Amino acid sequence: MEEQDLTGEIETLKKKLAEEQGKLSDADLILSCQKIEPITQVNIKVRKVLKGHQGKVLCMSWSQDKRHLVSTSHDGKLLVWDAFTTNKEHAISMATTWVMACAYSPSGQFVACGGLDNKCSIYPLLEEEPVTKKRLVGTHTSYLACCQFNTSDHQVLTGSGDSTCVLWDVESGQMIQSFHGHAGDVQALDLSPSESGRVFVSAGCDRAANVWDMRSGQCVQLFDSHESDVNSVRFYPSGDAFVTGSDDASCRLFDLRTDREVAVYKKESVLFGCNAVDFSLSGRLLFAGYSDYVLNVWDVLKAKRVAMLYGHENRVSCLRVVPDGTAVAGFKDSAA
Amino acid sequence: SVLFKLIKKLLKLIKKLKAEAKAQSSSKAAMSSHREEQVARLKHELEDLSRQCYFQRLKTSTTISEIIQYINSHVQEDPLLNPVKDNPFNPKKSCELL
Numbered sequence: 001m002e003e004q005d006l007t008g009e010i011e012t013l014k015k016k017l018a019e020e021q022g023k024l025s026d027a028d029l030i031l032s033c034q035k036i037e038p039i040t041q042v043n044i045k046v047r048k049v050l051k052g053h054q055g056k057v058l059c060m061s062w063s064q065d066k067r068h069l070v071s072t073s074h075d076g077k078l079l080v081w082d083a084f085t086t087n088k089e090h091a092i093s094m095a096t097t098w099v100m101a102c103a104y105s106p107s108g109q110f111v112a113c114g115g116l117d118n119k120c121s122i123y124p125l126l127e128e129e130p131v132t133k134k135r136l137v138g139t140h141t142s143y144l145a146c147c148q149f150n151t152s153d154h155q156v157l158t159g160s161g162d163s164t165c166v167l168w169d170v171e172s173g174q175m176i177q178s179f180h181g182h183a184g185d186v187q188a189l190d191l192s193p194s195e196s197g198r199v200f201v202s203a204g205c206d207r208a209a210n211v212w213d214m215r216s217g218q219c220v221q222l223f224d225s226h227e228s229d230v231n232s233v234r235f236y237p238s239g240d241a242f243v244t245g246s247d248d249a250s251c252r253l254f255d256l257r258t259d260r261e262v263a264v265y266k267k268e269s270v271l272f273g274c275n276a277v278d279f280s281l282s283g284r285l286l287f288a289g290y291s292d293y294v295l296n297v298w299d300v301l302k303a304k305r306v307a308m309l310y311g312h313e314n315r316v317s318c319l320r321v322v323p324d325g326t327a328v329a330g331f332k333d334s335a336a
Numbered sequence: 337s338v339l340f341k342l343i344k345k346l347l348k349l350i351k352k353l354k355a356e357a358k359a360q361s362s363s364k365a366a367m368s369s370h371r372e373e374q375v376a377r378l379k380h381e382l383e384d385l386s387r388q389c390y391f392q393r394l395k396t397s398t399t400i401s402e403i404i405q406y407i408n409s410h411v412q413e414d415p416l417l418n419p420v421k422d423n424p425f426n427p428k429k430s431c432e433l434l
Binding site for chain 1: 339342346349353356371374375378379380381382384385386387388389391393394395396397398399400401402403404406407410411413414415416417419
């Protein structure tokens with residue numbers, strides 16, 4: 001009868017947690033921003049188109065140099081681009097198709113990636129033939145959904161369809177810490193910009209976003225107000241909040257310090273799932289890419305849509321604002 | 337406080353269950369491995385929830401005013417809201433040589 005005891009206690013605690021969160025909920029973000037000037041115009045144009053992938057683009061990552069980016073595709077290719085000139089600087093063929101995760105290392109010398117092979121591998125870009133110097137960083141028991149370098153070239157954080165996240169040491173290929181708690185496939189993760197190396201958030205098919213303490217491996221906060229799979233998660237620039245994009249056609253802003261959801265970005269006319277989210281430099285604009293070919297731009301403080309960007313022939317599967325905030329790249333097939 | 341007592345009670349329960357599980361496995365009656373996994377998962381969830389209840393929260397009014405402040409102090413430098421003159425992504429004007 002242990003299971004029944006435990007299940008009962010869990011239900012009791014969940015109610016208690018909701019009560020505790022409610023006690024400090026003494027303000028509303030949107031109401032508090034009523035006197036703030038709304039954004040009337042967003043002047044964002046398609047400046048460059050990066051064509052080269054033969055299949056759907058599944059993932060992308062900007063280099064810290066604010067100019068290069070890496071993208072991976074369903075066709076099994078990893079491409080490194082110079083976004084200023086639109087030239088392709090590297091083309092690496094993966095051993096697997098469906099490369100769902102990729103990341104540029106902080107130094108710009110490596111890219112990490114993986115997908116249906118369940119593995120996260122790293123390629124040195126400075127070598128003549130990067131594909132020959134490929135190194136295995138870690139293996140999961142299901143597909144690799146996302147990965148990011150943890151503050152340096154030496155550690156990579158991965159999220160997998162096996163519902164765990166793992167922090168790996170690149171040199172040794174050893175697991176430094178594993179993170180268990182999601183009840184479904186992990187789809188996305190993001191490292192805190194303010195608690196570098198100490199905190200990250202992950203989100204997945206269990207409709208939840210989990211905030212983790214990287215040293216202890218414990219889930220310190222859990223937010224499960226979405227009504228469907230959460231596909232994307234991104235920290236707010238100050239690190240005090242994060243936004244999620246979900247199949248329930250909404251994006252939500254979660255405030256870490258008050259431990260609650262504080263805003264929902266949705267509209268009756270927006271029916272399709274959101275696959276990718278990112279903030280502009282100040283955090284005032286939220287870029288969200290959806291399955292109906294559109295990139296919606298939301299005013300974070302008013303929860304109102306301020307622009308719709310087209311220019312894609314298919315669903316927007318990933319997007320990222322460049323580190324210095326000067327541009328946003330959205331991928332599906334070929335266009336950025 | 338009430339919350340603190342509840343958490344203490346739960347931690348005691350977890351300890352008791354761990355001890356019982358140990359005793360059971362050394363005796364002949366063994367739980368199927370599926371049930372064991374399920375119980376382990378539930379215990380993990382319970383420990384997580386206890387910790388999450390303990391979280392030191394701040395008032396929403398405080399935290400959102402700081403989010404708003406952050407945005408206001410950074411909006412001027414946000415290139416997608418206040419475009420800069422030398423946008424590296426802007427196509428350069430071509431010049432013809434005659």
